Amino acid sequence: MDTKKLRQKILDLAIRGKLVPQDPNDEPASVLLERIKAEKERLIKEGKIKRSKKTAKTSDTPHYENVPFEIPGNWVWTTLGNIGIWQSGGTPSRSNKSYYGGNIPWLKTGDLNDGLITNIPESITEEAVANSSAKINPTGSVLMAMYGATIGKLGILTFPATTNQACCACIEYYAITQYYLFYFLLSHRDIFIAKGGGGAQPNISKEIIVNTAIPLPPLPEQERIIIEIERWFAFIDEIEQSKTDLQFIVKKTKSKILDLAIHGKLVPQDPNDEPASELLKRINPKAEITCDNAHYPKVWQKTILGEIFNHNTGKTLNSSNKEGIMKDYLTTSNVYWNKFDFSVIKQMPYKVSELDKCTVTKGDLLVCEGGDIGRAAIWNYDFDICIQNHIHRLRPKGELCVAFYYYILLYLKEKNLIGGKGIGLLGLSSNALHKIEVPLPPIEEQYRIIQKIEELYSYFDNIQKALEA
Known part of the structure; x- marks a missing residue:
């Protein structure tokens, strides 16, 4: 279930008048809306707000041809500029140290969290407010990011x-509730992002915001x-947590499957199997045969990679x-866990020698020396390639x-024994x-063991895919 799309669907139904009767x-x-207009006129006369630059003949409601979708008969289209007072902030001069470290919280768009703002790390002084375009916003103000990757963040x-x-x-x-405004802005995020355009620093302006139509x-x-x-979002939160x-x-x-496999506890031992000590003698007659086998079944043998693999x-x-x-x-960069990325393949000259x-x-095991140290994959292709x-x-x-x-390498990596505190802290040398x-x-x-691992992994991989669908 795509919970992100489900949240957006709930918001879309809400702003179209289809979520509740x-x-x-x-x-x-x-x-x-008429009361809003009267209230704004009163505030203008009292000098508390300035009259909008739009002409007196301009309607507070968009023309029906310009509205995005139909709404219920007792709703009305207006603009964000008509239902509130909007202002942007400013950055006091960084070169003046007396402007920073005061008792007035100063929020950057990275501090926005799509919820209640309870902590703002940076602060400025009253002097900074007096000498910059930064303005104090009251408790309950609804904030929205206008620049860069955070456009639409609330x-x-x-x-x-x-x-x-x-x-x-x-x-x-x-005459609009704080959270209805918040959820409308949230529903509109993709539209604001689109209006920001592309480029290295996309942005929207306050003018774009105040002229945005709102049902x-x-x-x-x-x-x-x-x-x-909020009832639906709480339900979706439960789904996401689950x-x-x-x-x-x-x-x-x-x-845990890997742990059991590596220690001989995933499948039963068969007394008819040839002991691993005999196998090791055939693989490498010079290999040390040890009786120090406490962590493994008796028919297993402890060794080192270099005794059973040629490597370079x-x-x-x-x-x-x-x-x-x-x-x-x-x-x-081409080698990932149990797979290869062929999107960028480079060439260089190799001598015959x-x-x-x-x-x-085919059948070689490749292991990364650097980068994601120890990352490994088996080359199972019918064509050869160089490294x-x-x-x-x-x-x-x-x-x-x-x-x-x-x-085994995957297990060691998960246990942080390769590329961590154990083997090869800075790189996996030969x-x-x-x-x-x-x-x-x-x-x-x-x-x-491999048959059982892959059988169980297939089952859990299918669960993972279903969760991500």
Whole structure:
């Protein structure tokens, strides 16, 4: 379930008058709008606000041909400029240290959280307000970002505060509830973003905001709409929390599957399997056979990667050396966990003498030396490719289930034993890779383990996909 789209659908229904039924006993919004007009005239006469630049002949309601959609008969179209007083802020000079660190909160658009603003890290002084375009906005002001990546981001002040010039504030609203205004602005975010245009610094102006058409319901219906929106949003919050909880459970369960697999507890041992000590002798006659096997089943053998895999890194790119055959090669940016990204494939020259060391063939295990240290994938393609020096190529010295050792690397990475406090803090060197301790189960059991891992992972991956749909 796409909860983001569901929230937007609730908001769309709300501002179209389709979320709650209309009540014929509600005073029509047109009467409400006339009261707004009378109230504004009174404030203009008292000198508390200035008259809008629009002419006296301009209607407070948009022409029917200019409205975005139909609304109920007791609603009315107006503009954001008609239902409130809007102002933007300013940034006091940064070169004047006496302007900062005062007792007046100063909000930047990054502080907006689409909810109640309860904390603003930065503050300015009264002197800064007096000598800049920063203005104090009262408690309850509805704020909206106008610049950059935060366009449309919202907040409601729970205390008086100033803002920078990238923020617009509705400091007083007439015959419209605070939260109806807030939810309308939230529903309109994508439109504001579109009006901001592209470029490195998209932005909208206060003029765009105040001239935006808004459908105005009767006051009692505004209250009913808010209650219904918040009821639905609380329900969606529960869905999202359940999804988050389930995603966490899926992740922990998959991690537990790996833990059981690596320690010989995922599938039962078969007494008919050849002991791993015999397998190790065949893979590498020089390998040490140890009895120190406390963490694994008795038929398993503890060893190190370098005893059972041949490994090396690829070629270092040298722009001055152009001798050789141009070949495609993989970088660490092409290697992801159990998959490859072929969107950008580079080439460099390889000498014939370098190809054996630097060529990857089907079944090789590739491990990143840098970047996301230890990230690994098995090359399961029928065509060969070359590698550069920040990728380790691991090729079995004998009969091994390579996928089992891919999952060991994944397990070590999840436990922060590669690229963390353990092996290879700054990079996974060939020496560090060589010495990584690994278990060696009987070959038949290696394949049974992988079959069970992939069976269980497929089940949990399907759950994950359903949660993300």
